[in-house]
Amino acid sequence: MSDLDASSTIGGLGEAGLLAEVFTRFADAAPFCTPVALGPGDDAAYVRTSAGVVVTTDTMVRGRDWNDAWSSPSDVGAKVVTQNLADVAAMGGVGTALLVTLVAPPSTTLSWVNDLAGGIAEVAARAGVRVAGGDLSSSDGEVSVSATALGELPAGVASPVLRSGARPTDVWAVSGGLGRSAAGLEVLRRSEAGWFPPQEHAGVSAAWVGYHCRPDPDLSQGPAAARAGASSLIDISDGLVRDAHRVASASRVHIRLQSSLVAPHLNAVARVLGLESAWECVFHGGEEHVLLGSFAPASVPPGWTVVGGGRAVDDGDPQVWLDGAVASPGGWDHFAP
């Protein structure tokens, strides 16, 4: 259907036409060795599996979770898939299949939808995941993109890694950088107010903006952590301290973070955006999508950065401590006033 005018609207195409157009983008997104047995195009998809399936869903809403001025439709598609696959990784799992839902007004252009589908297909292909189905629904104006990711546990991992398994004697480590997504968002916000990074920081600033719009965490670190014996794992989506707090509560342990252990991340952001922003980005910045895990001290996987230790809860509620003081969760809340 490549003879369609790219400015065609999805209202003009109709549902069947749009599906036919979009399916072609997903047909070869991943090789046949993936466990998807069927999909899309029937009432439901059928995903081959054994023992169990990891499943999660995440939605992005235009104007809330992305800004058209900063993110291309391809970025949005890539990000919603990455977010979901990061949640699968945070169970120790490997993604196998995706369902994708688009809610959009009939005036949406085919070109926009194709760009979105391209971003979805690119990340899916890189992760070896098939788009197995989804849904289309019309709206009066708002646009949202949802994905549901399915996954399986890798060979040698018998059960998912939960938030509730951390022990007081564990050390805490992260699988990648911190503060990049939030620093990118801050660069975008300041640039709206006319500020631009000095020439010597233009490169790192652009990289942060790129990571904010299209994060690409190493998803293989989830299964790697599970094989290394991680006692807990969480996807850092709402900020290190806030997500650490969730694990602390679920596991009934204190988590003691040390800023000196993440000094390279703090210094990198501080040089461009100042120390206060650096602190905020590294400890409270959302959408980083690297993993926070707890491990026996000798079992931290290669490439992970230790960010702190633990402590048993004697009385009261489990807390996250930062340099010896209780840290307020902060971070992102969709519905906070």
Place this chain on the structure above:
Amino acid sequence: MSDLDASSTIGGLGEAGLLAEVFTRFADAAPFCTPVALGPGDDAAYVRTSAGVVVTTDTMVRGRDWNDAWSSPSDVGAKVVTQNLADVAAMGGVGTALLVTLVAPPSTTLSWVNDLAGGIAEVAARAGVRVAGGDLSSSDGEVSVSATALGELPAGVASPVLRSGARPTDVWAVSGGLGRSAAGLEVLRRSEAGWFPPQEHAGVSAAWVGYHCRPDPDLSQGPAAARAGASSLIDISDGLVRDAHRVASASRVHIRLQSSLVAPHLNAVARVLGLESAWECVFHGGEEHVLLGSFAPASVPPGWTVVGGGRAVDDGDPQVWLDGAVASPGGWDHFAP
């Protein structure tokens, strides 16, 4: 958290508060014998399974897929779950777990969300399905509710029943009533214009309206059809003729429907709404969520109504025929102009 004022908004509660409130509604929705091993409350759910998982997703948008004047939040929750489980049934599967996503503005009341969750929990419990997770996202005003349903094939059924398996020699049958949902919608539309059904038709009219707002097809007919050897199955969500056309195309067979075989349904609607509406409701009405299946003539399951026969495709495209003439698909298209 039952001491919360029912007029609290979800913006005031925050995400964690809302989740804590809503999770209690789902905690006992289904007994422990269901295959859900974990969920909700972690990065992802984990659903025990063997061989494979049936998975589907469906979204309802306020003002498009439901009208607040006609449907309660509980109706919406019940309907989105039923739609998804009907798609699982249309693969021959049995629902096991649900993910539910709500996109709503922060001004949404807790009372509204609790009513929605109540409808979801009720249908989930009746179907023996656990709510294993989901997502919450804020919007600037629009409200949408999505569900992803997971399911498994029942014992004795080795593979899902597809749209593509029908044979020219099969007969075609439906698992329940036809035209009820569309007749209910028509009653609601006419009542807006000041028309009300005569007293002797008030009961059946109310039943149609009830079925439109809260359809309750017999979901066990999907697995029953699979065990009976159905060669194809589809959930009638967009109209009998339109959905039959999808199966005809996928299976490369003609489908020949006979109106005399559905005369009771036609007559019931015609008595209240007239013959033209009856024809439209029975053959093109959407959201019925009963199943259309193809079977060897001796294998139609008990309780199913035969609606027609098949024919091999000699040349040209497979068609749906109604009383000997090619029927235009009609039915519902989300994006049709």
